[in-house]
Amino acid sequence: MLVTNGGKQAVYEAFQTVVDEGDDVLLPAPYWTTYPEAIRLAGGNPIEVFAGADQEYKVTPEQLEAAYTENTKALLFCSPSNPTGSVYSDEETKAVGEWAASKGIFVISDEIYQHLTYDGVEFTSIAQAAPELHDHLILLNGVAKTYAMTGWRVGWMVGPKDVIKAAANLQSHLSSNVNNVAQRAALAALNGPMDQVSAMREAFDRRRRVIVDGLNAIDGVVCPTPTGAFYAYPDVTALLGREFDGVTPQTSAELAEMILERAEVAVVPGEAFGPSGYLRLSYALGDDDLAEGLSRLQKVLGAK
Ligand SMILES: Cc1ncc(COP(=O)(O)O)c(C=O)c1O
Structure with missing residues (x-):
């Protein structure tokens, strides 16, 4: 080792x-x-x-x-x-x-x-x-x-x-x-003891459900339920080529940029991890910030 x-x-x-x-x-x-x-x-x-x-x-x-x-x-x-x-x-x-x-x-x-x-x-x-x-x-x-x-x-x-x-x-x-x-x-x-790790995992678990539900509530977003780590990785291919108030993102990089400008939420486009058409969102953040971020995303991208 x-x-x-x-x-x-x-x-x-x-x-x-x-x-x-x-x-x-x-x-x-x-x-x-x-x-x-x-x-x-x-x-x-x-x-x-x-x-x-x-x-x-x-x-x-x-x-x-x-x-x-x-x-x-x-x-x-x-x-x-x-x-x-x-x-x-x-x-x-x-x-x-x-x-x-x-x-x-x-x-x-x-x-x-x-x-x-x-x-x-x-x-x-x-x-x-x-x-x-x-x-x-x-x-x-x-x-x-x-x-x-x-x-x-x-x-x-x-x-x-x-x-x-x-x-x-x-x-x-x-x-x-x-x-x-x-x-x-x-x-x-x-x-040392693992109690702090368990407490953190419980908090992640709660936020994981919130983020998956919040993302799947957006029209055109498909987010499988992740069962590990602290990321959600939605497929956003259905949003590409769609017009959002004068802007038509063709790639997930363009979509991420629009989200950053309009919702002031930082997401990482799929291009950083392989093909375009996906976003990575971390849910290693506080419950209130997470709820606020999701509501901004829904506002900019449109809820179902
Ligand atoms: C899959 C994976 N491996 C390794 C690392 C490296 O972590 P560190 O160098 O901080 O120990 C990271 C950090 O993001 C990771 O996501």
């Missing part, structure tokens, strides 16, 4: 370690914005495999198989997902893990949202679901989400000895160890 300066450094070092110039990395889309950049920084090519709202944004082994070539070196797996909030079930995780193991490729599994699941949905680590991956599996994690400790910059990666050794060598010349005060704080969080 290697302790890193946040989950982000673990993501970077995982790709630096296993990806060589010209390798392909399968990247389920919508994806977190950092992944394709970290893959390119390692000299790899991100190969997007898209799953839409109809699949709850979860890719299948069949889709991965269709995108697989002899240049495929690794698969990025993120459940619960940023940006979609989707959580792969036990069976789905197993199916993806077994497929990857059958190909002998690396799986880089980002588990940073593992404690934030809702509706009784349980997080399954791909390490448990597909033990045969063992020699080709790198797990990434950190304290930023579970303990709301983003600024402490503590993450970690777990994986095969040679991979961890190579990543540690790289890090020793890059940033060396994580500062000891932050490591002590992270240890206290990891070994």
